Amino acid sequence: MSFAECFIQLQRADFQLDAEFTIPKKGVLGIFGRSGSGKTTLLRCIAGLEKNVKGRIDVNDVTWLDDKKHLSTQRRNIGFIFQQSRLFPHLTVAKNLVYGASRSPVGISEGSNFVDRERLLEMLSIRHLLNRYPSQLSGSEKQRVAIGRALLKKPQMLLLDEPLASLNLKRKDELLPFLDKLHEELSIPMLYVSHNIEEVSHLCDQILVMEQGVVKFKGMVRDALISPESPLVVAENAMALMEGNVSKQEKDFQLSTVHTINGNAFQVQGILPIGKHVRLRVRASDVSLAKTAATDSSTLNIIGGVVSEIVDQQDSHILLRIDINADILLARITRKSYHLLNLSINQKIFVQIKAVSIHSL
Numbered sequence: 001m002s003f004a005e006c007f008i009q010l011q012r013a014d015f016q017l018d019a020e021f022t023i024p025k026k027g028v029l030g031i032f033g034r035s036g037s038g039k040t041t042l043l044r045c046i047a048g049l050e051k052n053v054k055g056r057i058d059v060n061d062v063t064w065l066d067d068k069k070h071l072s073t074q075r076r077n078i079g080f081i082f083q084q085s086r087l088f089p090h091l092t093v094a095k096n097l098v099y100g101a102s103r104s105p106v107g108i109s110e111g112s113n114f115v116d117r118e119r120l121l122e123m124l125s126i127r128h129l130l131n132r133y134p135s136q137l138s139g140s141e142k143q144r145v146a147i148g149r150a151l152l153k154k155p156q157m158l159l160l161d162e163p164l165a166s167l168n169l170k171r172k173d174e175l176l177p178f179l180d181k182l183h184e185e186l187s188i189p190m191l192y193v194s195h196n197i198e199e200v201s202h203l204c205d206q207i208l209v210m211e212q213g214v215v216k217f218k219g220m221v222r223d224a225l226i227s228p229e230s231p232l233v234v235a236e237n238a239m240a241l242m243e244g245n246v247s248k249q250e251k252d253f254q255l256s257t258v259h260t261i262n263g264n265a266f267q268v269q270g271i272l273p274i275g276k277h278v279r280l281r282v283r284a285s286d287v288s289l290a291k292t293a294a295t296d297s298s299t300l301n302i303i304g305g306v307v308s309e310i311v312d313q314q315d316s317h318i319l320l321r322i323d324i325n326a327d328i329l330l331a332r333i334t335r336k337s338y339h340l341l342n343l344s345i346n347q348k349i350f351v352q353i354k355a356v357s358i359h360s361l
Helices: 040-046 092-104 116-123 139-152 169-186 197-203 221-226 334-342
Strands: 002-010 016-023 028-032 054-059 062-065 076-079 157-161 190-194 208-210 214-219 239-250 256-258 266-269 279-281 288-290 300-312 318-326 327-334 348-353 358-360
Touching: 002 040, 016 040, 016 208, 028 040, 028 197, 040 076, 040 157, 040 190, 040 208, 076 139, 092 139, 116 139, 116 169, 139 169, 169 197, 190 197, 190 208, 197 221, 197 239, 197 279, 208 221, 214 221, 214 288, 221 239, 239 266, 239 327, 256 279, 266 300, 288 327, 318 334, 318 348, 327 334, 327 348
Parallel strands: 016 214, 028 190, 028 208, 076 157, 157 190
Antiparallel strands: 002 016, 002 054, 054 062, 208 214, 239 256, 239 279, 256 266, 279 358, 288 348, 300 318, 300 348, 318 327
């Protein structure tokens, strides 16, 4: 069941936005596309920051936008996280957080799915930063404080506009676990804008893929990565996602075994908690194929499947869809390999993936 129904149109001299979609009650909706595709503009329309917007936005049985109404940003009660943290430089972290709490609308129930200050300090690991000023914080720390300030407002929706874009790789890696924690522990709907498919595949449940102001695909992230209708499936970094639970640890070898929800077992690098639910991300370029199962090989993951579709063909390579007991993988191989193996649709094949090539999320 959806939390919001959106039909948004915006006309500018050099750009037109036309998007129709729903926002789920829980989880993260990714808004993905190249620079200039309309991602941030769409977010600003939802937040009420754009003028001359047409269409309809209904959120939790309240109309924010229609032919007669254009609810102000303040009355929409959203939390907005920008690329830059936008903390007040003259206020300490503690006072920046107080400002967020002071913006909470009157009458918001404490029994709702909101986070109180003490829990938030622990969740975002910012208690030790309370007496510092923004100039004394790293990029990751600033963004965590900005998220905390937005959540203390008790918003009914959290909008994140490329919150990792201004961070270097080290700071991104620091912030991602905290975004994961928000995803796992909060019931508030979140919209996450990014042009980085790895971020989206890591954090998001559903996705809108945008091109030139138009939604080209909407649905689950795992479907966006493998569906022929999605622009993402033929990208150079084509990949597939599988979901499952950690079933075994091999501490001597620093390996874990994950059983997918469809019953397939994959060995991945690292020691993961037994029972933990994880996503496995496998790049098409990391999948090799063989007609027979290798008995002497350094590859730990060798599993039988079926070639179900030619997804894309280029001069040098072919992208194949492989079905493995209801799990789906993509394999990018050269045209020469395709012909040497004499592959065809519905043919049985063995998929080979190194444990170090499977990324657990």
